[in-house]
Amino acid sequence: MTANNNWLKWAVRLQALAQTGLAYGKDVYDIERFEEIRQIAAKMLVEPSGLPLEQVEELFCNETGYQTPKLDTRAAIIQDKKILLVQENDGLWSLPGGWCDVDCSTMENVIKEVREEAGLEVEVLRLVAILDKAKSNPSRSAHHVTKVFYLCRALGGAFQANSETVASAYFALEDLPALSVGKNTAEQIALCFEAHQAEHWEARFE
Missing domain, CATH: 3.90.79.10 (Nucleoside Triphosphate Pyrophosphohydrolase)
Structure with a gap:
């Protein structure tokens, strides 16, 4: 697997963990941390995709609940x-x-x-x-x-x-x-x- 594919794999995993945390987390401070992790995952895709952050977030961070394929x-x-x-x-x-x-x-x-x-x-x-x-x-x-x-x-x-x-x-x-x-x-x-x-x-x- 290439380095670029590794970045994609890590970003996808971070987004999935953050989305699960947002779905099931109860503590307000944990929710803030999961929101930050989700934004970091989106930022990881901005440079390789060439898309603006807002569009990446819309495409990549637009779901709720447990992440499934x-x-x-x-x-x-x-x-x-x-x-x-x-x-x-x-x-x-x-x-x-x-x-x-x-x-x-x-x-x-x-x-x-x-x-x-x-x-x-x-x-x-x-x-x-x-x-x-x-x-x-x-x-x-x-x-x-x-x-x-x-x-x-x-x-x-x-x-x-x-x-x-x-x-x-x-x-x-x-x-x-x-x-x-x-x-x-x-x-x-x-x-x-x-x-x-x-x-x-x-x-x-x-």
Whole structure:
């Protein structure tokens, strides 16, 4: 792990400890200390991120209660030995998906995300994998993220450009476009192909 990654890891841990302390602490002096620790954690990210402190605090210190991982759901839709990807505003491609809404199960969320990003109605066929982003994706995050991949079947619909995605297309595994690796890697997409081809599949997990 590089020094920069160590700084991120320490900042994330300090923020989590401070947030827990603020949620369960009773002593007014302890609350003040936890607030100070949380601000220090935010300041640690200002220089490497290049963002102003106010924005870092908004993105990084905006939750209450015990800190838990965020859930990201992704849909693998495979037809004719090709997988559906959507292109985002930055030009990179990913499996349709996104953060899990608080009022959705992971399966409900992946159906919703495919509808919003790819314009398709789908049914979920099987769970492919539950992966730890910190272990599986090279892109670092100030939040710990658990990624859930589902194999889905398209039932109908058509793509329409929207605020999140500008195009959609099917790609063969050996001909993938430039990927948004924080959201999915070539290895994760290969795992989805493997799950699609298997008669019986045991979900991978970390």
